[in-house]
Amino acid sequence: MSDHLILGERGEAVAQAYVRQYCQILHTNWKYERKELDIIACREGRLYFIEVKTRRGARYGWPEMAVDFRKQENIQTAAAAYLEYFALHPATIRFDIIAITFYQAEYQLMHFRDVF
Template sequence: MSNKALGNQGETYAAEYLRRQGCRILTRNYRTKIGEIDIVADDHGTLVFIEVKTRRGMHYGTPAEAVHYRKQQKIVQTAHWYLREQNKENAHCRFDVLEIYAFGDLWQVNQIKNAFEA
């Protein structure tokens, strides 16, 4: 399976996981000229911008370690664009990272809430 296919499967798994946690998925793969946000969800009144990182193993560190400062800044800027577009500038927001570990048929999720600040 290619990395792109693994990433797509990871995002689908993440969306299902979030739904089971009571979140409402608002959009997936929100793109602007600035960047992309994998999932935007409503978590009981909090608007959550979620970066999903899927890995087959730990050879290159944890998935969250791949969400470096520059990537965080792109996510924040894209989130501001989303908020303006949706007329939700005053919404309560947070930024999460969902680490998805794919070990064959076994999938594990680690949700890091408030992974970084705006």
């Protein structure tokens, strides 16, 4: 397994543990065509679509910067498919980003709420 995949899995595990503190996780890594929703969670009638981005240091930019306009469109398309597939009509929907930067054994987690 490549170092990049291991890093991504570590980041997703950290993000899932964080999200479980305040939400119920419905699905992780839900796929629609070639698009993927990292975490789908809910709380009190609100549905959260959460993109997780992980980096090792800031050498190539902060993780949240990788969620560009095209990535946002892909997430929104997959979210619409998710809602249709499960026939869901939540009161509100929110798109969040969880950015995790690892610094050897330590990490920094930033939660960007309702970003697009």
